[in-house]
Amino acid sequence: MIPAQVSGDDDLRLAPVLTVLWAGGDGADAAAIGEAAKLFQAAARAAVERWPEVYRGPGRARLICRDDDPPSVAVAEAAKRAGVEIDVHGGGAAACDAALLASRDFAKIPATLPALVAESGAAARLAIDSGFEPSLEGAPRRRGDAAASPEAIAEALLSPPRRVADRRDLGEYQREDPGRRAYRYEYALLLRLIGEPSETSSGLDDSWTRAAAANSSASVDRSEALDRLRREYERGDALALAYGRRWRSTLAARSFLLFAVNFASGFVGALFPVASPVTVPLQFAMTGLLYLDQHVARRRRWRIKWIDYRRAAEAARIARFCVLGGIAPPDAASGSWVDWRLKRALRGAPAAGLAERDAAGFLTYLGEVEIDPQIAYHRAAYRRFRRLDARLRRAATTVLLTSAALGAALAAVALSGLLRAPVSLLAAVGLALSAGPGLSAALNGLRNQLDVVRQAARSARIGLALRRLRRALDDAPPNAALARSAARRAAEIMLDDVSAWDRAMEIV
Numbered sequence: 310m311i312p313a314q315v316s317g318d319d320d321l322r323l324a325p326v327l328t329v330l331w332a333g334g335d336g337a338d339a340a341a342i343g344e345a346a347k348l349f350q351a352a353a354r355a356a357v358e359r360w361p362e363v364y365r366g367p368g369r370a371r372l373i374c375r376d377d378d379p380p381s382v383a384v385a386e387a388a389k390r391a392g393v394e395i396d397v398h399g400g401g402a403a404a405c406d407a408a409l410l411a412s413r414d415f416a417k418i419p420a421t422l423p424a425l426v427a428e429s430g431a432a433a434r435l436a437i438d439s440g441f442e443p444s445l446e447g448a449p450r451r452r453g454d455a456a457a458s459p460e461a462i463a464e465a466l467l468s469p470p471r472r473v474a475d476r477r478d479l480g481e482y483q484r485e486d487p488g489r490r491a492y493r494y495e496y497a498l499l500l501r502l503i504g505e506p507s508e509t510s511s512g513l514d515d516s517w518t519r520a521a522a523a524n525s526s527a528s529v530d531r532s533e534a535l536d537r538l539r540r541e542y543e544r545g546d547a548l549a550l551a552y553g554r555r556w557r558s559t560l561a562a563r564s565f566l567l568f569a570v571n572f573a574s575g576f577v578g579a580l581f582p583v584a585s586p587v588t589v590p591l592q593f594a595m596t597g598l599l600y601l602d603q604h605v606a607r608r609r610r611w612r613i614k615w616i617d618y619r620r621a622a623e624a625a626r627i628a629r630f631c632v633l634g635g636i637a638p639p640d641a642a643s644g645s646w647v648d649w650r651l652k653r654a655l656r657g658a659p660a661a662g663l664a665e666r667d668a669a670g671f672l673t674y675l676g677e678v679e680i681d682p683q684i685a686y687h688r689a690a691y692r693r694f695r696r697l698d699a700r701l702r703r704a705a706t707t708v709l710l711t712s713a714a715l716g717a718a719l720a721a722v723a724l725s726g727l728l729r730a731p732v733s734l735l736a737a738v739g740l741a742l743s744a745g746p747g748l749s750a751a752l753n754g755l756r757n758q759l760d761v762v763r764q765a766a767r768s769a770r771i772g773l774a775l776r777r778l779r780r781a782l783d784d785a786p787p788n789a790a791l792a793r794s795a796a797r798r799a800a801e802i803m804l805d806d807v808s809a810w811d812r813a814m815e816i817v
Contacts, residue, residue: 321483322361322364322365322483323365323654324365324366324368324369327371328371328405328406328657329371329405330422333378333410335381337381338428338430339381341431341433343391345425346388346391346409347391347392350370350392353463355462355463360467360468362480363469364467371394372409374396379397404656405422406466407422407462408424411428412426412428413426413436424437434454438453469649475646475649478646479649482548482617482650487544487547491554495565505696519678520633523670523671528664529659530659531658534657538628538632538654539625541621543622545623548618552615552618556611559603560755560759561755566602567751570599617645620645621651624651625651627804628651633674635659635661636663636796636800638651638804639801662789665788668788672791680778680779680782681779683772683775687772691765697761698762701755705752706749708752709748774802775802778799782795
């Protein structure tokens with residue numbers, strides 16, 4: 310696929326957005342809520358000052374109001390005077406960083422959602438789940454209690470990934486140049502040698518344009534979130550293609566060098582013994598190049614970056630239809646910097662659910678733009694993986710049989726004594742039993758490293774799950790509940806594919 314041109318400005322830092330769920334009830338003190346709102350607004354500004362490498366101003370704070378628990382007019386006005394945006398479209402806790410309460414009654418919010426308690430006549434307190442107790446139905450969770458300051462709120466809710474490796478990877482992602490070309494061609498050469506078509510282009514991707522068209526006809530405008538996601542997708546996709554090319558070319562180069570070493574030691578040594586002294590330094594040189602290429606690929610972390618950037622692009626693509634469907638993208642099990650950045654990028658999206666009148670249009674979009682292309686992709690990927698596996702097997706078998714046949718023929722000539730044998734009997738046996746298997750092992754090693762068998766099974770599994778979902782959508786009457794459920798199921802299927810990237814190799 311042709312990578313889309315990366316859009317947007319060059320500053321990849323995020324604008325800190327604190328999204329707060331209102332759960333204070335009717336008896337909230339407007340003055341206390343106003344002070345708490347000032348703390349949230351100040352925390353967003355503090356994040357820019359504390360982590361300038363990750364955030365850029367201006368910071369924002371948003372108050373999400375649920376339909377079943379709207380704030381009073383006085384509370385809403387107090388929050389507005391503090392500079393907090395009010396989102397009256399409704400929404401759930403999944404899209405929020407914290408909840409704003411007027412008392413220490415946490416029954417209305419999830420146990421893991423941090424809360425700022427703004428009681429009348431008392432300083433605001435930050436209550437966060439300790440995380441040590443097991444999750445038991447009906448058992449209250451213990452929350453820590455700390456003074457609420459802008460710095461403490463920023464540390465608890467807006468802190469970048471805490472692992473050193475994740476912060477390093479996030480910084481490198483922001484500094485990467487997606488326009489930098491990957492000057493590696495070994496993988497393309499390998500495909501040509503085994504008769505496999507090179508990586509073909511399916512044309513420019515118009516799914517983002519169609520997503521914008523679907524958004525324009527919806528009741529709630531989500532264009533700001535779509536623009537952010539598009540930027541993340543285009544950048545991740547361009548970087549993943551470049552690093553994927555580097556990594557796959559490293560595997561191909563490794564196989565070429567192993568093949569050359571086996572050829573020099575086996576065929577040349579057996580058929581032309583006089584040239585053996587010349588092949589020894591060549592074998593040392595090729596082995597040195599092999600280890601040097603491996604060292605460069607490992608030091609620059611080409612495989613890790615390829616997987617991370619591909620995951621970043623695919624997670625943004627999945628979040629696209631989740632945003633249009635009014636649901637929060639499912640949480641990934643990895644919890645890496647990729648998931649953190651996507652979550653922060655989506656904090657400014659409207660928290661409103663999908664309106665009933667938008668359900669039919671969204672289901673049409675989901676099927677035609679999101680599901681159908683993925684079904685076609687995995688169908689083509691499955692066929693190509695199987696074809697590539699067959700061709701690599703055939704090439705390895707051909708090399709093995711040819712060398713064995715040639716060695717057997719030369720051995721027969723040497724034993725018969727009827728003709729002057731071009732090589733000795735020992736050299737012919739070595740050719741049949743050593744050189745051929747070594748060359749075949751090099752090709753089979755490449756096939757195992759590319760992991761084409763498991764890749765084919767993965768594409769078959771994902772494609773089958775998406776086809777079943779598509780058939781279920783065709784048979785069901787459109788409504789908002791169905792649309793949200795279908796979006797969640799599609800996201801789960803595709804996220805399962807994305808989460809398996811660290812255990813697989815992409816060929817297509």
